[in-house]
Amino acid sequence: MDFKGIMSAAISSHKEKVEYMEIRLEQREATSLLFRLTNVDSATARVDLGGNVRALVNGGWGFAAFNDISALDKACDDAITSARYVGSFIPAEDKVRLARVTTAYDECSLGIKRGAKDVSLAEKMKVMGEYAEILSKTDPKVVSSMVRYSDFYVRKYFANSEGAFIATESSDMNASLNATAMKDGRPVEAFEGIGSSLDFSDLTGRHDVARKVVDTCVEALGADPVKAGVYTVVCDPHLAGVFVHEAFGHLSESDFIAENEDARKMMTLGRRFGQDFLNIADEPVPEGLRGSLKYDDEGTPAVSAPLITNGLLVGRLHSRETAARLGEGTTGNARAVNYRFAPIVRMRNTVIRPGKSSFDDLIGDIKLGIFAIAAYGGQTMIEQFSFSSREAFMIRDGKLAERVRDVVMAGNLFETLMNIEGIGSDFKWTGHTGGCGKGGQAPLPVMMGAPSIRIKNVVVGGR
Amino acid sequence: MEKILRKALSGAGKAEVFYGDYRKAEAAYESGKLKTVNSVRMTGAGLRLIKDGRLGFASTTDFSQADRLVDMALDTAAAGPKAGFDFPGPKSGLIEVETIKQTATKLGISELVEMGAKYVDKLKKLVPECYPETSITVEQSRTRILNSSGLDYESEGAMYEVYFGATVVKGSDVLMVPAFKIPLDDEYDPILAAEQVAEKLRLAETVVDAQSGPTTVLFSPMGLDSMLISIGAGFNGKAVEMGVSPIKALVGKKALSEKLTVWNDPTVKYWFRSGALDNEGVPTQKSALVDKGVIGNPIYDLLTADMYGKRSTGSGYRGSFEAPPAISPALVSIEPGTKDVAELLSSIEDGLYIDYCLGVGQGNYMAGEFSNNVGLGYRVKGGKVVGRVKDLMIAGNAYDVLKDGLVDLSSERGFSMTMCLAPHMLVQGVSVSSKK
Numbered sequence: 001m002d003f004k005g006i007m008s009a010a011i012s013s014h015k016e017k018v019e020y021m022e023i024r025l026e027q028r029e030a031t032s033l034l035f036r037l038t039n040v041d042s043a044t045a046r047v048d049l050g051g052n053v054r055a056l057v058n059g060g061w062g063f064a065a066f067n068d069i070s071a072l073d074k075a076c077d078d079a080i081t082s083a084r085y086v087g088s089f090i091p092a093e094d095k096v097r098l099a100r101v102t103t104a105y106d107e108c109s110l111g112i113k114r115g116a117k118d119v120s121l122a123e124k125m126k127v128m129g130e131y132a133e134i135l136s137k138t139d140p141k142v143v144s145s146m147v148r149y150s151d152f153y154v155r156k157y158f159a160n161s162e163g164a165f166i167a168t169e170s171s172d173m174n175a176s177l178n179a180t181a182m183k184d185g186r187p188v189e190a191f192e193g194i195g196s197s198l199d200f201s202d203l204t205g206r207h208d209v210a211r212k213v214v215d216t217c218v219e220a221l222g223a224d225p226v227k228a229g230v231y232t233v234v235c236d237p238h239l240a241g242v243f244v245h246e247a248f249g250h251l252s253e254s255d256f257i258a259e260n261e262d263a264r265k266m267m268t269l270g271r272r273f274g275q276d277f278l279n280i281a282d283e284p285v286p287e288g289l290r291g292s293l294k295y296d297d298e299g300t301p302a303v304s305a306p307l308i309t310n311g312l313l314v315g316r317l318h319s320r321e322t323a324a325r326l327g328e329g330t331t332g333n334a335r336a337v338n339y340r341f342a343p344i345v346r347m348r349n350t351v352i353r354p355g356k357s358s359f360d361d362l363i364g365d366i367k368l369g370i371f372a373i374a375a376y377g378g379q380t381m382i383e384q385f386s387f388s389s390r391e392a393f394m395i396r397d398g399k400l401a402e403r404v405r406d407v408v409m410a411g412n413l414f415e416t417l418m419n420i421e422g423i424g425s426d427f428k429w430t431g432h433t434g435g436c437g438k439g440g441q442a443p444l445p446v447m448m449g450a451p452s453i454r455i456k457n458v459v460v461g462g463r
Numbered sequence: 464m465e466k467i468l469r470k471a472l473s474g475a476g477k478a479e480v481f482y483g484d485y486r487k488a489e490a491a492y493e494s495g496k497l498k499t500v501n502s503v504r505m506t507g508a509g510l511r512l513i514k515d516g517r518l519g520f521a522s523t524t525d526f527s528q529a530d531r532l533v534d535m536a537l538d539t540a541a542a543g544p545k546a547g548f549d550f551p552g553p554k555s556g557l558i559e560v561e562t563i564k565q566t567a568t569k570l571g572i573s574e575l576v577e578m579g580a581k582y583v584d585k586l587k588k589l590v591p592e593c594y595p596e597t598s599i600t601v602e603q604s605r606t607r608i609l610n611s612s613g614l615d616y617e618s619e620g621a622m623y624e625v626y627f628g629a630t631v632v633k634g635s636d637v638l639m640v641p642a643f644k645i646p647l648d649d650e651y652d653p654i655l656a657a658e659q660v661a662e663k664l665r666l667a668e669t670v671v672d673a674q675s676g677p678t679t680v681l682f683s684p685m686g687l688d689s690m691l692i693s694i695g696a697g698f699n700g701k702a703v704e705m706g707v708s709p710i711k712a713l714v715g716k717k718a719l720s721e722k723l724t725v726w727n728d729p730t731v732k733y734w735f736r737s738g739a740l741d742n743e744g745v746p747t748q749k750s751a752l753v754d755k756g757v758i759g760n761p762i763y764d765l766l767t768a769d770m771y772g773k774r775s776t777g778s779g780y781r782g783s784f785e786a787p788p789a790i791s792p793a794l795v796s797i798e799p800g801t802k803d804v805a806e807l808l809s810s811i812e813d814g815l816y817i818d819y820c821l822g823v824g825q826g827n828y829m830a831g832e833f834s835n836n837v838g839l840g841y842r843v844k845g846g847k848v849v850g851r852v853k854d855l856m857i858a859g860n861a862y863d864v865l866k867d868g869l870v871d872l873s874s875e876r877g878f879s880m881t882m883c884l885a886p887h888m889l890v891q892g893v894s895v896s897s898k899k
Binding site: 031033036037039040041042043044045046047048049050060061062063064065066067068071078079081082083085086089090094121122125143144180182185186187188189225228229230255258259260262263265266340342376377378379380381382383384385386387388405406408409410411412413414415457459460461462463 | 497498503505519520523532539540543637701709713822823829836896
């Protein structure tokens with residue numbers, strides 16, 4: 001299909017009626033496989049073709065998504081009608097304006113080596129089946145196990161009334177390996193994810209991961225739930241990554257503060273959020289990571305966004321709208337999980353820059369603390385946030401001690417970041433599976449990069 | 464549809480086409496300002512087929528590629544699970560449930576925008592320093608199941624839902640009040656919603672200390688989510704048969720408080736999953752998951768029932784045409800109590816009122832474990848709310864708390880974020896850890 005032609009014809013015939021309009025079309029193919037124990041529980045394939053039109057009229061937005069490409073013209077009318085109606089209610093000072101960006105005319109290839117489409121379903125089955133075998137047959141205490149594989153490949157086309165046309169591709173292949181054992185009639189589980197954007201080979205030969213999941217699960221059987229309290233916590237790079245995503249990443253998304261003056265004051269550039277050694281940024285690179293991109297879903301060139309430098313707030317994440325509202329530069333953070341949604345301000349690859357401490361330095365002088373490993377998840381309400389770990393050990397007198405489970409931590413934006421008192425040198429990229437959720441859009445592929453960090457005075461839930 | 468089914472049957476013994484046509488319209492206000500009006504129209508088909516005793520599934524939104532759809536489904540069948548079941552044929556004497564809420568069908572763009580404006584204006588009048596957030600969404604669906612056993616079943620639905628909340632930032636203190644309503648028998652009233660949120664903001668004006676240790680807690684339906692998610696997941700027939708659900712050992716036993724009765728209810732008017740048949744064409748039934756504390760039977764879809772020699776309970780549902788059916792209750796509905804919320808609150812000598820928790824489902828919820836940062840909670844003393852609490856965690860096990868700790872349930876019910884229709888619950892002995 002001549003997407004470029006269809007899109008430019010639609011824009012030509014409607015652009016006189018709008019201040020701005022854009023069309024996004026997507027062609028997606030996806031497969032999934034689920035093993036329970038060694039049996040296939042489900043195998044699915046999906047083709048999805050669709051698009052949307054977003055229009056700005058008189059300072060108001062209208063949006064229409066569809067999947068019948070022949071209905072593009074009607075979607076243009078719908079989006080424009082909605083935008084005109086919205087615009088009629090918006091007072092002059094609140095009209096949406098867009099920051100200027102370089103108009104891009106580009107076709108980008110992702111550099112896929114061996115992608116989802118290059119690998120047969122039979123091969124995906126074989127590779128995942130081997131992991132399923134290890135998970136279910138290594139230890140009789142594991143009563144249930146799962147391998148959940150999914151992939152997609154999408155070609156995205158973007159055109160706007162400013163003359164931009166961008167064709168990009170994006171891809172994701174990931175698998176989650178899970179093992180469950182029972183203790184007193186209740187399950188204890190362990191899991192780990194593997195994934196890649198560019199190469200299915202990154203998901204092959206990972207039998208060690210499956211074995212590790214079994215070991216962790218069986219060891220967790222002997223662990224007691226953590227005792228509630230306030231602890232010094234050392235987070236491994238994965239949990240530290242989720243921590244920075246929740247604790248600071250979401251707050252940096254400018255849509256929260258763009259229209260809220262009190263929030264803007266709270267987030268004045270130059271405000272201290274951490275100690276001198278704390279450096280946080282959101283990056284559209286390196287190539288091949290799940291959150292990496294050359295242009296965001298508004299066609300804005302993606303640039304690195306320093307957020308905290310030497311403990312001070314130095315920047316934030318923007319769409320064209322929020323950049324114009326705050327009079328700051330664009331960063332290329334407007335992303336949509338798929339064509340059914342308008343782009344909103346989202347993270348890409350969020351990082352804590354590494355420090356100099358070794359792991360032993362970090363735990364060495366902790367009398368009673370917790371070493372928390374890998375993230376189960378996290379969620380934020382801006383000031384209050386939570387983050388939970390998959391595995392944890394007590395730290396006693398500077399040494400790793402017994403394993404504990406169900407470690408979930410409460411964070412407070414203004415206290416917890418200031419309470420980071422040590423940063424390791426062991427920087428690592430994580431977040432190869434799953435993704436981020438916001439405004440009903442999930443899972444958006446993002447990654448985190450962080451070293452181990454040490455945080456004091458963390459409230460840990462438990463009994 | 465018929466064409467896809469015919470084509471599928473030329474390559475496979477049994478087949479089923481699920482067609483969905485979904486329309487959504489939404490008006491959204493951010494920080495008190497009208498931001499956008501969105502519309503979404505999605506149509507597509509999901510094809511399941513059984514070839515050589517194995518089940519395949521593929522979906523498409525591109526009807527020009529019907530051949531490709533069949534090929535993909537055949538391809539997945541070669542890899543798919545063993546399936547000894549047949550798709551269900553037509554049924555007579557079905558008692559249908561009304562699923563089209565007429566008021567929803569009458570909401571156009573201007574009505575959605577006006578509903579939002581009323582809420583925003585009223586709330587700003589009541590609490591000038593707050594930033595109201597609201598979105599009103601109308602969803603309409605038309606689905607059709609067509610299968611090789613002769614079933615041709617169409618159903619339609621229409622409903623609307625409203626998110627209404629507010630944010631107040633004071634210095635470095637951020638207060639967010641989330642709330643939403645899915646009107647079933649009643650309607651959304653933006654003025655009443657604004658008054659409710661204003662009251663929550665007023666109660667949260669001062670921040671007070673919380674105490675660590677076992678605590679009496681009144682949970683709102685939203686506050687209950689971290690426990691409801693465990694109970695809901697526990698009745699999944701697959702989890703039970705795999706031996707990972709605590710329910711497995713408890714069926715027929717009195718394992719929870721006798722004050723607790725929980726229904727799987729497909730008969731609730733205007734609920735999108737209600738109906739005489741589930742999304743696989745199997746007749747549904749209202750059943751007690753928990754009957755006065757006694758654990759009922761788990762629920763099954765066709766494939767799981769077939770794998771383990773059980774019967775489908777009519778619990779195969781799909782999010783859309785894009786995924787095969789999976790086990791889900793039609794609606795988890797918890798039998799209300801007799802006292803109103805105010806009465807339950809006034810009975811608390813010293814405790815908490817929790818309206819929203821962070822991190823629901825991000826832990827070992829299948830075991831019933833929960834451990835959550837309290838997103839929105841209040842300290843209650845002498846039967847009255849004395850202020851908001853922050854920086855505290857609650858933790859426990861849903862199976863233990865709902866067995867030994869449940870004191871009472873309210874007469875009013877609302878939806879939780881996990882889409883259970885639940886009353887407020889007054890619970891004893893919830894573990895609280897706080898900085899103070």
